[in-house]
Amino acid sequence: MIKYGELALHTGFGGSIDQQTILDFVDSGHNVLMGVSSEASEAIRNLAAEFGVDLDDKGTKVFDHFNYAAKADGTVDHTLLATRDLVDAPVITGGPYKKPILFRGAAATVPADSELATVVLSAPATAYSHDPKKAMLEPPSLMAGGAISLVTAVQARNNARMVVAGSVEMFTNEFFSMKVNVGGESTGSANRKFTVALARWAFQDRGVLVASHLRHHKLGEAAQPAGYRVNDEVEFLVDIHEVEAGASKPYAADDVQLEFIMLNPYIRVPLTHDGQGTYSLRFKVPDVYGVFKYYIDYSHRGYSYIKLTHQVPVRPFKHNEYERFLVCAYPYYASAVSMMGGFFALGFFFLYHK
Structure with missing residues (x-):
């Protein structure tokens, strides 16, 4: 879907749109909202990398065996995360929220020294990214815990805004109305309010x-x-x-x-x-x-x-703007006057006295 002034990307590029076209679109001051999934194409991943967001390998998903949400029917899915780890920037998130934000999708990382990118929604400390079709030979190091960015906001130096969300499902009506069990308590989700606030920020409707x-x-x-x-x-x-x-x-x-x-x-x-x-x-x-x-x-x-x-x-001061007499120069004024007085006294005494 493409709208004048804004661009929302879903799967891949089509027609005459390519990566450079989208970058020129951003350079001209327009905004981009990207919702990606674990099966996102290389074109989408390369575009996210241009924005300073590195998505994990194709096929990987974010897992969490502690902070997951069970559906109301009792179905357990360890890729369905329930998190409240929002950045302290209400103008972007619209939060804080009492209800959790549901997420299922791909992980991303952002360089720690990035000046333009902000991790809006981060994964819980117990989360990790892994391809379920492959064996895990060693624990993940880079794509684990709070280092995982679930939603990233980027504001370019020309004030163009880009949002990279690692989940397309978090924007769906299913996640808006989903009832889940988190920590033994039944609750709804804050996805509707969160995604609306995020989209408003991305398209410069706030902030x-x-x-x-x-x-x-x-x-x-x-x-x-x-x-x-x-x-x-x-x-x-x-x-x-x-x-x-x-x-x-x-x-x-x-x-x-x-x-x-x-x-x-x-x-x-x-x-x-x-x-x-x-x-x-x-x-x-x-x-x-x-x-x-x-x-x-x-x-x-x-x-x-x-x-x-x-x-x-x-x-600087003009020549006629300086003060005529400076307080700090009074000792010099006094010495000059005393010298002249002494000269006249000595001359008078020399001329008129034998």
Whole structure:
């Protein structure tokens, strides 16, 4: 199924669609939601690898002999996992949930140093990935426990979003309405709420930040100047709003930082917000002249990135802007005056006294 602006992949590619076409689709700022299974084709696996998600070998499934869900009719399936191991990012997951999330499918891994990928749903510590048609000669090491990613979210640097889910069944009506026994208790699943929240995030229906109305001025003035003088008192302001379901609301966070940079940051201070979406900071311009720039590089898990830059020149004092008399120079002023007074006294005494 392909929709304009979004792309949902199920099994393989068809027609004129190939891996490079989909990568170009993402590079242009669009989004991809992939639901894969244990029998996913190599094309799907290669595409997931391009997103930084490594799926386990074809035919492998995730097993768990402790945290599995038994169906209401008593059928036991150790590949039917019941997990609540969600990432602490409600904007992505919509959680937390009291009911478990049911999963049956393939395992994946994400590099620990990945800056763009987030493991949204991880496997329990007792889970492992294995091909049931093959003998297990040694315990699995890489595809075991919390190292297994069941659902992975990736946000590219251009804010395009990709979700790789190792199970297609978790999106089905069967899993939405399934009643299972977990730990001796009968319960339903949270799959409907979880998958809807996940899809909304993937297609940028939530977690989108928009920065606008960047302005700055000297304290006591309203107009934005073309440049500043060293040691000027300055106020910087920017509006940040969160867009969800097409509606905009003020975004409130305490970790948005402003940098005032010339090669290196001279100032790096958190911005304060008024609860209405306006972030501001008052500071003194450094006693260094040159071309500076305001710089905001904000990335919070689950939200779109914000990168703002704005250049402003900083000049030194003009020759007529320096103070005429400096307090710290009073000893030198006194020494000069005393020297002149001594010279006139000595000259007067020499000329008019024998």
